[in-house]
Amino acid sequence: MKAEEIAALLGEKFGAKILESKLDGLNPWSVVEPAEILAVCRFLRDDDRLVMNHLECLAGVDYKDRVEVVYVMYSMEHRHRYALKCRMPREGAHLPSVESVWRVANWHEREAFDMIGMVFDGHSDPRRILMPDDWEGHPLRKDYKFPATYGGMPV
Amino acid sequence: MQVEYDGDIMTLNMGPQHPSTHGVLRLELKTDGEVVADAIPHIGYLHRCFEKHAENIEYPGVVPFTDRMDYCAAMNMELGYVLAVEKLMGIQVNNRVRCIRIIMAELNRIASHLIAAGTYGNDIGSFTPFLWCFRDRETILDMFEETCGARLLYNYNWIGGLMCDVLPGFEKKVVDFINYFEPQVDNLNKLLSDNFIFIKRTANVGIMTPEVALSYGVTGPNLRGSGVKFDVRRDEPYLGYEEFDFEVPVGLGEHGPVGSCWDRYMVRIREVKESCKIIRQAAAKMTPGDVQESIPKRIKPPVGEIYHRTECPRGELGYYIVSDGSLKPYRVKVKSPCFTVMSAFQEISHGAMIADIIAILGSVDVVLGEIDR
Numbered sequence: 159m160k161a162e163e164i165a166a167l168l169g170e171k172f173g174a175k176i177l178e179s180k181l182d183g184l185n186p187w188s189v190v191e192p193a194e195i196l197a198v199c200r201f202l203r204d205d206d207r208l209v210m211n212h213l214e215c216l217a218g219v220d221y222k223d224r225v226e227v228v229y230v231m232y233s234m235e236h237r238h239r240y241a242l243k244c245r246m247p248r249e250g251a252h253l254p255s256v257e258s259v260w261r262v263a264n265w266h267e268r269e270a271f272d273m274i275g276m277v278f279d280g281h282s283d284p285r286r287i288l289m290p291d292d293w294e295g296h297p298l299r300k301d302y303k304f305p306a307t308y309g310g311m312p313v
Numbered sequence: 314m315q316v317e318y319d320g321d322i323m324t325l326n327m328g329p330q331h332p333s334t335h336g337v338l339r340l341e342l343k344t345d346g347e348v349v350a351d352a353i354p355h356i357g358y359l360h361r362c363f364e365k366h367a368e369n370i371e372y373p374g375v376v377p378f379t380d381r382m383d384y385c386a387a388m389n390m391e392l393g394y395v396l397a398v399e400k401l402m403g404i405q406v407n408n409r410v411r412c413i414r415i416i417m418a419e420l421n422r423i424a425s426h427l428i429a430a431g432t433y434g435n436d437i438g439s440f441t442p443f444l445w446c447f448r449d450r451e452t453i454l455d456m457f458e459e460t461c462g463a464r465l466l467y468n469y470n471w472i473g474g475l476m477c478d479v480l481p482g483f484e485k486k487v488v489d490f491i492n493y494f495e496p497q498v499d500n501l502n503k504l505l506s507d508n509f510i511f512i513k514r515t516a517n518v519g520i521m522t523p524e525v526a527l528s529y530g531v532t533g534p535n536l537r538g539s540g541v542k543f544d545v546r547r548d549e550p551y552l553g554y555e556e557f558d559f560e561v562p563v564g565l566g567e568h569g570p571v572g573s574c575w576d577r578y579m580v581r582i583r584e585v586k587e588s589c590k591i592i593r594q595a596a597a598k599m600t601p602g603d604v605q606e607s608i609p610k611r612i613k614p615p616v617g618e619i620y621h622r623t624e625c626p627r628g629e630l631g632y633y634i635v636s637d638g639s640l641k642p643y644r645v646k647v648k649s650p651c652f653t654v655m656s657a658f659q660e661i662s663h664g665a666m667i668a669d670i671i672a673i674l675g676s677v678d679v680v681l682g683e684i685d686r
Binding site for chain 1: 356357360362364365368400401527528529530541543548549617618619620622629631633635643644646648652653655656657660685686
C-alpha cells in the first residue's frame with residue numbers, strides 16, 4: 159500500500175487526531191496527538207489492509223523546543239512502511255506506552271525514557287536500561303551537562 | 314556470585330563476567346532448583362554513548378564508531394551507516410564500489426557466523442569446531458588486513474566510496490578461498506551440526522515461535538530460524554542485491570519443533586553457503602573503476618530524516634538519522650538487532666534448565682557492544 163493510501167486511511171479513521179502528514183520525503187510520516195498513539199498503533203497493526211506487525215524502530219529525539227518519539231513500522235505481510243511521530247513539550251512529556259501492541263516496545267521505550275526523558279504511561283517496567291539506575295539526567299538531551307562526579311568519584 | 318533466598322526461589326547472577334554470556338551481560342536468574350523460573354537480562358555495562366558521540370562529530374567521523382558497535386561484523390555496521398547517509402544525500406556509487414562492498418559484507422558475514430558457530434560449540438562443550446572456525450576466519454581477516462590495514466575495525470566503507478581499492482588479484486584470492494572453504498562447511502556439519510550430543514543439547518530447547526519472534530521484533534537468522542522467510546537483502550534490496558541469485562534459508566525443524574536453538578544455529582550455517590554463492594557472483598561482476606569518484610567534497614546532507622536498514626549477520630540493522638543541514642548529524646539512532654532479540658530472551662528462556670540458558674544465549678548470537686552501543 160502506498161503512503162498516500164495509509165495516510166488517507168488514518169485520516170478517515172482518526173480525523174483531527176492526525177495533526178500533520180509529510181508524504182514526499184524519504185520516509186513518509188504523520189504526527190499523531192500523543193494521547194491517541196496507542197489507539198492509532200493498534201489500528202495500524204490490526205487492520206487487514208495495513209498489518210504493521212513489525213515495529214522497526216522507536217526513537218526519542220530532542221529538538222530543543224520539543225521532544226519527539228518516532229515509531230517506524232513495517233508490514234511483513236504487505237511490505238510497506240510508515241512512521242508516526244508524537245510531539246510533546248520538553249518538560250513533563252508523557253504519552254501512552256505501546257507495549258501491548260508490540261512487545262519489543264518495552265525495551266525501546268525504556269531506552270527512550272533513559273536517553274531523552276519522556277515518560278511512557280502504563281509501561282510495565284519503567285526503569286532505565288543503558289545508564290545505571292541512580293544516574294541523574296537524560297544524556298541525549300541537547301542541554302545535557304556531563305557530570306563532574308559519579309557516586310562521589312571524579313569522572 | 315551473589316546468592317539470596319526468597320522462599321523456594323533462589324536468585325542467581327549469571328554474569329556480568331561470565332565466559333558464556335559473550336560479553337558483559339548480567340542475567341538475573343530466578344531458579345527453582347535446576348529450573349529457571351525467570352531470566353531477566355540487565356544490559357548497559359558496555360554503554361559508550363555512541364549516539365551522543367555521533368551528534369558531536371562530522372558525518373565521516375562517525376564511521377569508525379560504528380565499527381566498534383558490533384566488532385565481529387564491523388564491515389556490515391559501517392555499510393548500514395554509509396548507505397543511510399548516501400541515501401539521504403542522493404549519492405550513487407559505481408559498480409566496482411558496489412561489488413567490493415558486497416564481497417566485503419558477505420566475507421564479514423561468513424567470519425561472523427564462524428564465530429557464532431565456533432563459540433556456540435564451545436559453550437555446549439565441543440572444542441574442536443571452535444579451532445576449525447577460527448582457522449578459516451583468520452584467512453578472511455588476513456584478506457581484510459591486506460586491503461585496509463585492520464583486522465577487526467576497518468573504517469573501509471566511506472560515504473560515497475571506499476577507503477582504497479583492493480589489491481590486484483583480490484578477486485582470485487577471494488574465489489580461491491571460497492573454493493577451499495565450501496567443503497569445510499560440510500566438514501563442520503559432520504563434526505558439529507549432526508553430532509548426536511549437540512542435537513540433544515540444542516533441539517527442543519529455547520523454542521521461539523514465529524508469533525513471539527514478530528512481536529519482539531526479532532530479525533535476521535533468529536527470525537528465519539523460527540520459519541519466517543524474510544531477508545532484507547531479498548525483500549527490500551539495497552546495493553543491487555536483487556541481481557544476485559541466492560536462497561534464504563529458514564529453520565525447518567528437522568530435530569524437533571521449528572524455532573529451536575538448533576534451527577537458529579543451522580540457519581547460520583546454511584547462510585554461510587549462500588554468502589559463498591553471492592561472493593562468487595560479485596567477483597565475476599567486478600568491473601574496473603575509481604572507488605573514490607563519488608565521494609563528495611563536503612558531506613553536508615540536506616535537512617531531513619531517514620530510516621534505512623540493512624541485513625547484518627545478526628539481523629536488521631537500522632539507522633534513523635536526522636539531519637539539520639549542518640556538518641554533524643542532529644541525531645543518530647541505531648536500531649540494533651541484538652537489542653530486540655535480547656528483549657525476547659526472558660520469554661524464550663522461561664522454564665529452561667540452567668545449563669540450557671547457555672545454549673539459548675549462544676543460539677541467539679548476541680554481541681553486547683551492539684546492544685549497549
